[in-house]
Amino acid sequence: MGASIAIVGSGPTGCYTAQALRKALPDAEIVIFERDPQPYGLVRTGVAPDHTGTKAVTRQFDRLFERERVKLVPGVEVGRTVALDELTKAFHAVVLATGLGADRRLGIAGETLARVTGSGAFARFANGAGGPRPDISGHILVIGAGNVAIDVARVALKGAGAFDGETSTSATIVARGTREAARFDPAMLKELEQAADGRLTLRFGLTPLSIRGEQTVSAILFQDSAGKTEEIACDSIVTAIGFEAEATALPYRPFETGAPVMLAPGLFAAGWFRRGPRGTIVDARAEGQTVAAAILESGCLTTERRGYDGLSLQDTQKALT
Ligand SMILES: Cc1cc2nc3c(=O)[nH]c(=O)nc-3n(C[C@H](O)[C@H](O)[C@H](O)COP(=O)(O)OP(=O)(O)OC[C@H]3O[C@@H](n4cnc5c(N)ncnc54)[C@H](O)[C@@H]3O)c2cc1C
Incomplete structure (x- = not known):
């Protein structure tokens, strides 16, 4: 099968990373896992409610899920509902874009x-x-x-x-x-x-x-x-x-003072999770492009992986339907 990439966190960094990856890899499986029932991180919960122009960026993110075959899996906290280890075994690349919430x-x-x-x-x-x-x-x-x-x-x-x-x-x-x-x-x-x-x-x-x-x-x-x-x-x-790092179920704490884009082969960090609580939605766009380029350059997309279908979470969801 083709490349499969998991993104953890549907804030602007996760969405812009998916957007850049979709451009570069039209056939790849791209899945965004989101802890909350609804997507978009601080664009939804942080940006002031009367700044509707800023929030309108979510319309271009909507298109990812509606037209560009990016799969959104809401209500799944990686580290709790599904182990990060399971993701790294199933996907060629995993991007941690979980923000910095406290x-x-x-x-x-x-x-x-x-x-x-x-x-x-x-x-x-x-x-x-x-x-x-x-x-x-x-x-x-x-x-x-x-x-x-x-x-x-x-x-x-x-x-x-x-x-x-x-x-x-x-x-x-x-x-x-x-x-x-x-x-x-x-x-x-x-x-x-x-x-x-x-x-x-x-x-x-x-x-x-x-x-x-x-x-x-x-x-x-x-x-x-x-x-x-x-x-x-x-x-x-x-x-x-x-803002500072909140208690997290992931084996990594957000890097408040900065970390490299690639944490380990096939595992990447992005956005406020990687850089600390600095920067805007515009910066998230550049970050998404940087992370997508790092994934492509890393050579990690050539290994054997099953993608979303390889997750036990997938079996549970199949059993429920
Ligand atoms: C109060 C406030 C107002 C702001 N206003 C503006 C503004 O007007 N304009 C502007 O440009 N910028 C603004 N910013 C900054 C902007 O919101 C950030 O730059 C941007 O949201 C950071 O994006 P991110 O994707 O890295 O993190 P986030 O937006 O925090 O997204 C992280 C996502 O990961 C999810 N997540 C966390 N842990 C897990 C897990 N284990 N499994 C699955 N999902 C997980 C979270 O639920 C969240 O949806 C504001 C920030 C704040 C705090």
């Missing part, structure tokens, strides 16, 4: 109080992808210096997506570094300022020391570069300070 924590006292949420959990709820509803009423304080912090403040002030009917009255974004060091996209900042209509404050050069409150957050204590402390009152806090 909110990075501040590591300060009070972080477990009610109404303190990570931006990943906030975005998942806003996108209708599940999880507990963060209470955003009152004054929301967002910690972070990137575009995710901007997204959180805008979604809260607008009551966008699943927050329909609930908005924050005001928002403060606080960054540890200087204004010049902040990674805010000017166009996104402008969009936020328009949505905020005077309800937004930006603060820089403040390091969070501890979160105050009894059961629910009431304030947060910061220190400036001169060592002076300042308490800012708030009704809720969202931390948008990046």
